[in-house]
Structure formats: structure tokens, C-alpha cells
Amino acid sequence: xxxxxxxxxxxxxxxxxxxxxxxxxxxxxxxxxxxxxxxxxxxxxxxxxxxxxxxxxxxxxxxxxxxxxxxxxxxxxxxxxxxxxxxxxxxxxxxxxxxxxxxxxxxxxxxxxxxxxxxxxxxxxxxxxxxxxxxxxxxxxxxxxxxxxxxxxxxxxxxxxxxxxxxxxxxxxxxxxxxxxxxxxxxxxxxxxxxxxxxxxxxxxxxxxxxxxxxxxxxxxxxxxxxxxxxxxxxxxxxxxxxxxxxxxxxxxxxxxxxxxxxxxxxxxxxxxxxxxxxxxxxxxxxxxxxxxxxxxxxxxxxxxxxxxxxxxxxxxxxxxxxxxxxxxxxxxxxxxxxxxxxxxxxxxxxxxxxxxxxxxxxxxxxxxxxxxxxxxxxxxxxxxxxxxxxxxxxxxxxxxxxxxxxxxx
Numbered sequence: 001x002x003x004x005x006x007x008x009x010x011x012x013x014x015x016x017x018x019x020x021x022x023x024x025x026x027x028x029x030x031x032x033x034x035x036x037x038x039x040x041x042x043x044x045x046x047x048x049x050x051x052x053x054x055x056x057x058x059x060x061x062x063x064x065x066x067x068x069x070x071x072x073x074x075x076x077x078x079x080x081x082x083x084x085x086x087x088x089x090x091x092x093x094x095x096x097x098x099x100x101x102x103x104x105x106x107x108x109x110x111x112x113x114x115x116x117x118x119x120x121x122x123x124x125x126x127x128x129x130x131x132x133x134x135x136x137x138x139x140x141x142x143x144x145x146x147x148x149x150x151x152x153x154x155x156x157x158x159x160x161x162x163x164x165x166x167x168x169x170x171x172x173x174x175x176x177x178x179x180x181x182x183x184x185x186x187x188x189x190x191x192x193x194x195x196x197x198x199x200x201x202x203x204x205x206x207x208x209x210x211x212x213x214x215x216x217x218x219x220x221x222x223x224x225x226x227x228x229x230x231x232x233x234x235x236x237x238x239x240x241x242x243x244x245x246x247x248x249x250x251x252x253x254x255x256x257x258x259x260x261x262x263x264x265x266x267x268x269x270x271x272x273x274x275x276x277x278x279x280x281x282x283x284x285x286x287x288x289x290x291x292x293x294x295x296x297x298x299x300x301x302x303x304x305x306x307x308x309x310x311x312x313x314x315x316x317x318x319x320x321x322x323x324x325x326x327x328x329x330x331x332x333x334x335x336x337x338x339x340x341x342x343x344x345x346x347x348x349x350x351x352x353x354x355x356x357x358x359x360x361x362x363x364x365x366x367x368x369x370x371x372x373x374x375x376x377x378x379x380x381x382x383x384x385x386x387x388x389x390x391x392x393x394x395x396x397x398x399x400x401x402x403x404x405x406x407x408x409x410x
């Protein structure tokens with residue numbers, strides 16, 4: 001099987017990557033490769049015990065997919081579900097335990113195939129679910145091996161469109177897994193059309209740790225702060241956002257836009273800001289790992305993506321009650337619900353994007369009402385503990401070989 005240089009074989013480069021030094025050739029297995037380092041008791045037939053596979057399990061990677069895998073692992077642990085993570089090693093200083101979740105890390109070279117298979121075999125006596133979060137060939141390989149060893153396999157597709165790269169082997173592997181978890185209706189339809197049994201496609205959701213909402217009375221007197229969080233790449237719609245900012249500058253006053261992130265378009269965006277005379281209204285800021293202090297200072301979040309799965313930026317904004325303007329891609333409508341219909345616009349359309357932002361900039365009461373509604377919605381539907389309980393239910397019913405109800409449709 002072909003692989004990318006980092007061994008994760010990502011088909012959609014949706015992650016912020018902090019690369020570490022390569023693993024020494026002498027390191028063949030981590031010290032906790034023995035499953036006894038996790039749990040020694042054999043699982044009862046219906047009690048889920050989970051091996052969580054993500055080729056880039058944190059750290060050093062901090063993309064949305066990786067954060068979701070770790071958030072779910074921690075929440076399952078809090079529900080007394082035995083869970084361990086298996087991943088590849090990307091440096092010397094990666095821990096073998098993270099927030100109480102044991103992590104087995106293996107060399108990111110040709111040995112990874114052997115090491116993953118041996119680890120799954122060793123864990124089989126005490127585990128019965130393999131939950132794969134990496135929609136790539138290394139993820140497919142892990143799922144195939146787990147299925148052969150008798151695990152129930154849950155395979156998550158966060159945001160991967162089918163293409164000619166996904167041949168018969170890929171599709172046959174997906175058909176053999178117990179569940180394919182997708183995050184939006186269009187992805188479900190795409191995989192159904194490709195021949196995946198609709199009874200095995202599960203419409204799931206990402207989760208977030210819901211925070212205390214900022215008290216609006218604590219807001220200092222200042223311009224309305226509009227925020228973009230994410231990578232500076234074409235698919236995230238940064239160019240369109242700057243075009244909307246140029247138009248907004250002609251229609252409204254008392255606002256400021258910050259684009260916080262990094263990526264290949266950074267210098268182009270900086271040049272556009274200067275050439276458009278937006279330097280007093282728009283600023284670029286470097287990415288920071290803890291986004292919540294920034295979110296708490298924001299009044300509006302804008303997610304102008306051309307393509308998206310289930311946006312972690314939207315979830316994080318909702319978790320603190322920041323109103324969101326988003327493009328109508330991926331799971332945006334599922335996330336924002338009826339409350340957000342007015343603020344969801346077509347991608348690559350400058351005027352409606354500008355108008356949705358302007359409506360919130362100019363109406364403090366609309367910001368307050370919309371933000372409060374999104375915070376309540378996040379707490380009810382997308383809190384990571386809610387999501388973990390649904391996954392636990394999925395695991396249990398899969399082990400019972402029973403039909404599974406979908407997550408609450410949102």
C-alpha cells in the first residue's frame with residue numbers, strides 16, 4: 001500500500017501539524033505495548049472495551065480530527081468505558097499516557113504494519129471494539145486487521161470525498177466494517193451511492209467541552225470583534241472573507257476582523273489586507289493552541305469554508321455562546337439548527353456573507369439572542385459527554401448485534 005511521507009496517508013489535509021524529530025531506528029515498540037499496561041481482565045461479551053486508532057493521536061498534532069479522537073477517549077473513560085489509543089510515533093518526547101488515556105505509539109516506517117497488527121492481537125483478549133479515526137489506507141489496514149481478529153469495527157469518515165483513489169479494495173473494506181460513521185447528510189448519500197449498505201452508515205456528531213458562557217455585561221466598550229480561526233488555505237474561504245471585509249468596510253463602522261491561524265496563504269492574505277487599505281480593520285494573528293481566551297473576546301465567529309465536515313471552529317464558538325456566520329457546507333446546518341438559518345450563506349458568494357456579518361455587527365440584541373441559543377444547543381446536543389454516551393450505546397448495541405438507532409437528528 002502506498003503511504004505519505006508521514007505514514008498517515010491523509011486524503012484530506014485538514015489538520016494543523018507540529019512536526020517532531022523522526023523516531024530512532026532502535027525504537028521498535030513503546031514501553032506500554034503490552035496490553036497489561038491498560039487492562040488485564042477479559043471483557044464480558046456486551047461490555048465495550050475500545051481500542052481507539054488515530055495515526056496522529058496527540059501530541060504533537062492538534063488538528064480537529066485528532067482533538068476529536070482524544071476528547072472522545074477521555075469522555076468514554078469518564079463513563080467507565082475501558083479505552084486505549086494506538087497511533088504512530090512522531091518524535092522522542094511523545095507521552096505514553098495523555099490525560100489518563102494510555103497511548104501505544106509505534107514507529108512511523110514500514111514496521112508500523114507489523115506493530116499495529118501485533119498490538120491488536122495482544123489487545124484482543126481484553127478489547128472488543130476497534131474505533132478507527134483515520135480515513136486513509138493506514139486506517140483501512142487497521143480496520144481490516146481488527147475485523148480479521150474478531151473486533152467490531154467502527155470507522156469514522158470526518159470529511160473525505162470519494163474519488164478514483166478509492167478503488168474496489170477500499171470500498172470492499174468499508175463494506176466489511178460494522179459501522180461507517182459520517183457527520184453530514186451529503187457524505188451519507190455519497191457513500192450510499194457508492195454501494196455502502198445504508199443500514200451500516202451511522203450519522204454521528206463531533207463533540208465539544210461546553211464552557212461557561214461569557215456574561216455580555218462584562219464586554220468592554222470596543223469595536224465589535226469578528227473572528228476567523230483556522231488554516232490559511234483556499235478551501236477555508238479566507239480570500240472570500242477578505243472580499244466580504246472590503247465590502248463591509250463600505251457599509252458599517254465599529255468592527256474589527258482578526259484572522260487567527262497559519263498556512264500557505266498567509267503572505268498573500270497579508271498583502272491583500274495592505275493593498276485593500278484594510279490594515280486598520282483587519283489583522284492576522286498567529287495560531288495558539290488554547291483558543292478559548294480568544295473566543296471569549298470575540299463577538300462574532302465567521303466560518304467561510306468552501307468545503308467542511310463538521311466544523312470544530314463552529315462547535316468551539318457555540319460552546320462559549322459566540323454567534324456564528326457560516327457557509328452552507330458540510331454539517332453547518334446540523335450544528336446551527338433553525339437558530340442559524342439566517343446566518344448560513346452559500347459558499348463563494350461575497351455579498352450574502354458580508355450581509356450576514358453586517359446584520360450581527362449592527363444589532364447587539366441579535367448577537368445576544370443568537371449566541372445564547374447556540375450555547376444552549378451545544379449543551380443539549382454536542383457536549384462531549386452527550387456524544388460519548390451515544391457512542392457507548394452504539395458500541396453496546398453493536399456487540400449485541402442489534403439494530404442501532406441514529407443519534408438524535410439535529
